[in-house]
Amino acid sequence: MGESGVPTIDLQEFPGQKLRRACEEWGCFRLVNHNISLTLMADMKRVVRSLLDLPFDVKKRNLDVIAGSGYMAPSQANPLYEALGLYDMGSSQAVETFCSQLDASPYQREVIEMYAKAIHGVAKDVARKLAESLGLSGDYFESWACQFRINKYNFTPETIGSSGVQIHTDSGFLTILQDDENVGGLEVMNPSGVYVAVDPVPGTLLINLGDIATVWSNGRFRNVQHRVQCKEATIRISIASFLLAGGEEVEAPPELVDSEHPRLYVPFTYEDYRKLRLATKLQAGEALELKRIES
Numbered sequence: 498m499g500e501s502g503v504p505t506i507d508l509q510e511f512p513g514q515k516l517r518r519a520c521e522e523w524g525c526f527r528l529v530n531h532n533i534s535l536t537l538m539a540d541m542k543r544v545v546r547s548l549l550d551l552p553f554d555v556k557k558r559n560l561d562v563i564a565g566s567g568y569m570a571p572s573q574a575n576p577l578y579e580a581l582g583l584y585d586m587g588s589s590q591a592v593e594t595f596c597s598q599l600d601a602s603p604y605q606r607e608v609i610e611m612y613a614k615a616i617h618g619v620a621k622d623v624a625r626k627l628a629e630s631l632g633l634s635g636d637y638f639e640s641w642a643c644q645f646r647i648n649k650y651n652f653t654p655e656t657i658g659s660s661g662v663q664i665h666t667d668s669g670f671l672t673i674l675q676d677d678e679n680v681g682g683l684e685v686m687n688p689s690g691v692y693v694a695v696d697p698v699p700g701t702l703l704i705n706l707g708d709i710a711t712v713w714s715n716g717r718f719r720n721v722q723h724r725v726q727c728k729e730a731t732i733r734i735s736i737a738s739f740l741l742a743g744g745e746e747v748e749a750p751p752e753l754v755d756s757e758h759p760r761l762y763v764p765f766t767y768e769d770y771r772k773l774r775l776a777t778k779l780q781a782g783e784a785l786e787l788k789r790i791e792s
């Protein structure tokens with residue numbers, strides 16, 4: 498366990514019970530022994546930083562493919578935050594388009610392609626282990642879409658103490674976060690409902706479960722609320738990869754539904770859910786209440 502109490506999961510062990518508890522109680526955990534090389538993580542961080550340093554006119558060429566998937570400029574809600582994004586990172590065509598929009602060099606393309614492939618693999622591997630921890634086996638996640646977002650926080654001495662990204666849950670199934678290995682600021686809600694700082698641990702990845710994980714597990718897994726606060730006067734960079742959902746309606750597998758665990762949510766498509774979150778501005782998982790089956 499780290500400073501904040503966030504559980505640590507070793508992907509090379511057979512983490513079944515520990516993994517399940519982490520997902521039920523926290524909805525997040527630190528992943529160690531994940532098979533992404535430290536070199537690739539460091540190379541990717543440098544590439545991402547230089548893309549986010551591009552002029553505004555170039556960054557805004559990174560258009561939405563689905564709502565909110567492209568460039569996000571600093572906004573009234575999150576004035577210190579901007580992001581570039583890519584949908585779907587499992588598609589080499591989409592990776593190619595993203596790189597072309599940003600005039601990425603052949604070297605930068607190569608790093609992005611390698612990282613996208615490797616992280617997509619880890620995302621599916623972790624998802625499979627989550628299912629196994631609930632006693633399920635099978636290829637649920639093979640064709641699920643994966644969104645990629647690189648985040649920059651323009652922190653300065655004047656902004657210390659203010660918000661970097663407001664409280665939210667991630668909307669998809671799970672997120673793999675390569676958080677800034679030097680600059681802290683991420684906070685997650687612990688099982689007692691208190692925000693705790695997640696200090697950087699170089700070489701590891703952080704997994705956050707989102708709203709779709711709660712639906713898919715029929716309420717067993719927690720969609721962790723989190724936020725980013727400015728604590729240091731330094732640019733902060735993070736790389737988020739979101740395993741979202743499949744193209745069909747999202748619903749808990751029948752094995753997770755019985756008389757003691759009646760189905761909690763009406764089946765819905767991820768696309769509809771994403772629109773619902775945007776339209777209602779319910780960003781912290783509350784939109785799920787609108788999908789609950791009345792009991």
Ligand SMILES: O=C(O)CCC(=O)C(=O)O
Nearest residue numbers: 648667676683725735737
């Ligand atoms: O930058 C971070 O550490 C967190 C980013 C985040 O929560 C997100 O991209 O959804």
Ligand SMILES: [Fe+2]
Nearest residue numbers: 665666667723
């Ligand atoms: Fe998030």
